[in-house]
Amino acid sequence: MDISIIPHPQGVTEISVSGRLNMVTAARVREAIQSAVDDNRPRVAITLEQVVFLDSSGLGALIAGMKTAREAGGDVRLVKPTEQVELVLELTNMAGVLRSFDSVESAYADA
Amino acid sequence: MVTRTLRLTAPPHTVDTVHDLLDSVWASVPDLSARDRMSLETAIIELTANVIQHANHGRGVQATLTVIAYKDRLEATLSDSGEVDHVDLEGREMPEAESLAESGRGIPLMRALVDTVEHRRVDGFNHWTLVRGREAQDVDRSSTRGMPSVSITGVIDEMARQRALEELGILDTSPEERFDRVTRLAKSLFGVQSAAINLIDGDRQWAKSVAGDAVVEMPRESSVCTDTIMGDDTLVVPELTADPAYADRAQDGLINFYAGHPLYASTGERIGAFCIYDPRPRAFTEREQAMLRDLASWVQQELSVSQELSRAAEVQQGLLPSKMLSMPGWDIAGFCQPARAVGGDFYDWYPVGEGAAITLADTMGKGIAAAIIAATVRAVLRSAARFGDVTGAVNLAAASLNADLDTTGLFVTLFHARVDMDSGEVTFVDAGHGLTVIARTDGTIERLRSHSPPLGVDIDTEWEEQTITLEPGDTLVAASDGVLDLYDGSLDGLDRVAALALLASSSQEVVDALRTRARGTSSDDVTVVVVRRDD
Structure with a gap:
């Protein structure tokens, strides 16, 4: 799995993830979100276009990151989830909470 | 699938x-x-x-x-x-x-x-x-015909099957004539291109014997024998390409006709199949099926021999002393590794009086015949040891074994000793063995000489008793000639073992070092006993 952190305008931080987001890699995603929050940039967009696999451990990391971000006045929003990621979000009923968007810009268009 | x-x-x-x-x-x-x-x-x-x-x-x-x-x-x-x-x-x-x-x-x-x-x-x-x-x-449901559903029972059966196959110890072994003659015969008897003894191992099929163009190893999913082991009957597929269940397993120029009969482990699990196949479709008569079954039962018997051998090996290992001798001030260890499943070497120890009797023997020859004689020598010596001194025991054993050894034409080299635990005195008879060495605590190495012939050579032999003393820190090592082969094959190997004993801090350490050396390489039985008097 690869992670890159890309700053966007209006304090939005894009975390672009590729590969598998499972129990092996979950902690790194969690840390990436935490570091954005620590940098006082809690508005996080996670680009999942290149994520081939998400499991409940990976989902747990996203939820944990979202709680941290929300406590700091931000959020975690998903960008371009793949079919498998959508499947997991649907079946765990998390699609309404961890919302998905087509781009980093549209993810925070409401702000 | x-x-x-x-x-x-x-x-x-x-x-x-x-x-x-x-x-x-x-x-x-x-x-x-x-x-x-x-x-x-x-x-x-x-x-x-x-x-x-x-x-x-x-x-x-x-x-x-x-x-x-x-x-x-x-x-x-x-x-x-x-x-x-x-x-x-x-x-x-x-x-x-x-x-x-x-x-x-x-x-x-x-x-x-x-x-x-x-x-x-x-x-x-x-x-x-x-x-x-x-x-x-x-x-296309027909394609799942005969395939096991992976129900839990199926998994457990498969695990039992796999375990039985592994216990047979036959996987990935070299070709053996006793199997090859059956596949060769089947090939010419049925006039087919290939005959094989196939074993189903996990996700592959492996052949113990092949004749003609038969394939030694292939993925299980391409195997027809994996279907044969689902039942007890002969499986005949006259034309694979005409049968949707087998069409994808046909191979041009190799297999389009198949007939196979299951093979079993002694515990009843179906471990593989004896089969013939040919690129040309053909009919297979009742009479031919009966012949195939007969050949399969021949293979079955040969497989049972393999299994009995591995059981014999367990029995023979069971005859080695399993307990450490509890002899204060002494440290004794040994091991015996037969070149084949069973062998003619053994070692033994047991308490006698104020000390212990130690034996290491090597029956000429290897395999079952040697193993039977070795077991007899052990039993006779054990009972004779109760009635006399070292020479008396060897004399008694030699006398009762002579007829057997004469009939079989075998002989036995033997080192038999009594150790007095208090004085350190070792009284021994060396019957043609001559592979015992003492490593003294000062670094000197003494080989014990053999002055007598092996058991079974000369009925009138007078066994010569010798005595040496092990001082605190000294180690006695008795070995079989297989140990020499772990070095350069000459008697110098014995000195190397003695040198090892000087460096080691316990008898077990010497034994473990030789065991490691012997792993997988020995063409002869390898046996050693190490007796060390504590400092």
Whole structure:
């Protein structure tokens, strides 16, 4: 799995993830979100276009990151989830909470 | 049908290992829908992650995962060694989304992704089965004929089958004439291109014997014999390409006709098949089937010989002293590794008076004949030892063995000693053995000479008794000639062993070092006894 952190305008931080987001890699995603929050940039967009696999451990990391971000006045929003990621979000009923968007810009268009 | 099996040990393996296995399954099932693929993959990863995370309180876990893609469904079974005190598959509900719980979603997610989840605990293993029906396909149910469904019983049967096969100790061994003559005969008798003795090992088929163009190893999914072992009857497929169940296993120029009969382990498991095949379709008469069965039962008998040999080996190992001698101030260890399943070497020790009797013997020859004589020598010496001194015991043993040795034309070299635990005096008879050495604490090495012929050579031999004394720190090593072969084959090897004894801090250390050296390389029986008097 690869992670890159890309700053966007209006304090939005894009975390672009590729590969598998499972129990092996979950902690790194969690840390990436935490570091954005620590940098006082809690508005996080996670680009999942290149994520081939998400499991409940990976989902747990996203939820944990979202709680941290929300406590700091931000959020975690998903960008371009793949079919498998959508499947997991649907079946765990998390699609309404961890919302998905087509781009980093549209993810925070409401702000 | 596509089958893949993975044995996994976590750590170091992780769920990524499982992803890699699944990638190879998906690559082999191109018509699988994305939804089915994603669902089963996610479910399997959730299950594996759960097993890895929770089993054995972090002490690690071993598991075997099998994934089978049928035309109409996907099945995955995972058998793991984890200790699960309480498995609550039904009771776990998906946490509320708004609760933002970070865990607890794995098991409910897994259940949502497949049609059935089963868990059973048998023989200290957890067996999990996940089944997902495939999205509408052109289902050709005939193709699953004779294939085992991976129900839990199926998995347990398969594990028993695999264990029986492994216990036979025949996998990946060299060709043997006693099997090859049967396949050769079958090939010419039936006028076919190939004959083979195939064993079904995990996800492959391996042939102990092949005649003609028969293939030694192939994936189980391409094997016809894997169907033969599903039942007790002869399986005949006159024309593979004409039968939808076998069409995909036909190979141009190799196999389009098949006839095979199952082969069994002594415990009844079907471990493989004796089969013939040919690129030309043909009929196979009742009479021919009867002949094939006869040849299969011949192979069966040869397999039983293999199995009996391995049991004989267990019996022979059981004759070696299993207990340490409790002799204060002394440290004694030994080992015996036959070149074949059984051998003519043995060592022995037991308490006698204020000390112990120590024996190391080497019967000329190897294999079963030598083993039978070795067992007799051991028994006779043990009973004779009760009635006399060292010479008396050897005389008695030699007298009672002479007739047997004469008949069989074998002879036995022998080192038999009594150790007095207080004085350190060692009284011994060396009957043509001459492979005993003493490593003194000052660094000198003494070879003990043999002045007498082996047992079975000359009936009128007077056995000459010798005496030496082991001072504190001294070590006596008695070896068989197989030990010399671990070095350059000359007597110098004995000095090397003595030097090893000087450096070692216990008798067991010497034994372990030689055992390591002997591993897999010995063409002769390797036996050694090490007697050390504590400093």
